[in-house]
Amino acid sequence: MTRTATSTTPPVPLRRRRRTNLAPVLFLLPVAVPLLVFTLYPIAGSLLLSFQRNLDGVDQYAGAAQYRRLLGDEVFRTAALNTAIFFVVQVPLMLFLALGVAFLLNSPRFPLRGLFQNVYFLPTVMGLATAGILFRTLLNEDLGVINYALTGMGLKGVPWSSNPWWAKVAISLLVIWRSLGFNVLIYLTALQNVPRELYEAAELDGANPWQTFTRITLPSIRPVLLFTVIMSSLATINLFDEVFVLTGGGPANGTLTLGVYLYRVAFQNFDYSYGSAVAWVIVLLAALIAAVQYLAGRRNA
């Protein structure tokens, strides 16, 4: 900015055009090269890989053989089913909870709302691996503080790591603990952007709180709702870190997700082509679910 004020160089309009034509290319090149090498090429590369097979160290075209392999793969079916269960149970649960908390905190009379908002947000900053290790100690079956509290209340200790279903619950607890504040923040921001006049008009018309909520609040925050539904769905379809650190996919593959299966196939068995097929099933599933949710959200608008 100081340059604008102090410089006395006369303008050189004739040469400017040439320079501006070259500048955008030079400015874009440093980011375009890594994007090409580490994002664009790999997308095409993994699609290609998924239609190949490796024979004696040489990749050759194999048609849809890898995808056909998936159909008969029982472990893959388990992973797909587990992922579907997480998707169906966890996504609505975490979003309803977040919406409820945000709705309460949005009331101007609610005490300590700023403090609550910050405390709810805290877990979001903790890394997934860190949180996973921490939860492993909290949910320890014999010596963990959670089971101690449960037995203290006269309940039975929960087999968090030895029972496939309770292990799923443990994963969901971790996911909800980490994501609640994030979604609360998004919902609160959206709720605070709903025009006040709409609520005043509803009150004049004699609407009860439920009518106000369903006819004013929900439609006003619909785009944000749709956004969080899609984001949480994608995160759940791609579920990896939480599972990898907390349960490793066990017990008895009870928490094996598609993401963890992809890791096993590609980076433990080094079957890159088969791993790529798994990856593209995840991509297509995610795209399909996001598209359906987007269209459904738009149609009801």
Next chain:
Amino acid sequence: MTRRFGPGQWILFILVLLGALAAFFPFYWMFAGATRGASEVLSIPPRFDLGPRLGANFRTLVENGFLRAALNSVVLSVVTTLLTLLLSALGGYAMAAYRSRFGNLMFVLILLTLFVPAQATIIPVYKVLVGLNLLGTYWAVILPAVASPFALFYMRQGFLSFPQELAEAGRIDGANEWEVFWHIALPAVRPTLASLAVFVFLFQWNSYFWPLIVLNTPESYTLPLFMNTFSAAASIDYGALMLGLALTTLPVLLLFVFARRLFTSAVLGGAVKG
């Protein structure tokens, strides 16, 4: 909505309070555990007080290579953040401020790649890194992270509101295109840069999956990898484990406490604009 704070509201208040305690308790457990001995973290009955073993726990961590992992995490996160900011700002500015075919093509491509999950690219990226002989090096973590369609998109959006008249004024005063970018455009989007910096730093600091795949020697491990290895040892020193987790979380926690506005705008920006 709620006009009075009646008994119904008090029940809701208590529910929200319980939720907040549940959100906070693991933090307390972690920091308190960091001061206790190996057998006093997992114990029946559990202890909630502080212990005297903070220093001893720290020595245990150091003896196991914690400082090296911390250094790795700092270097990787800082370099990734600076490089991503520089490259995305340059590219984002080029896309927002100039009309060029190359820029338009890039914009369409990054819009497409924004919707492709990481799963689709990890195997070829891994093979590329093997081919470039970068596996196990810092670059194997940094370069794929720098190639971020999201960061580029975010900076482009930031530069869209930069008034072109300012750039034009700079050119009339004899500034070349680089000087216009560096001295005029970049300072104008400082808030966008700051929230992107927080976003990228947080992402890389907490990153687990990718470092796990490409860093194959304990000397190159970042904090999350180090902590997971430490926690999988045959006999775990739980006090030291809690301290390690606490120290891994502390930098991002402080970032949150002291730059809360930046932090939430980064998350919201990542959410709403991304």
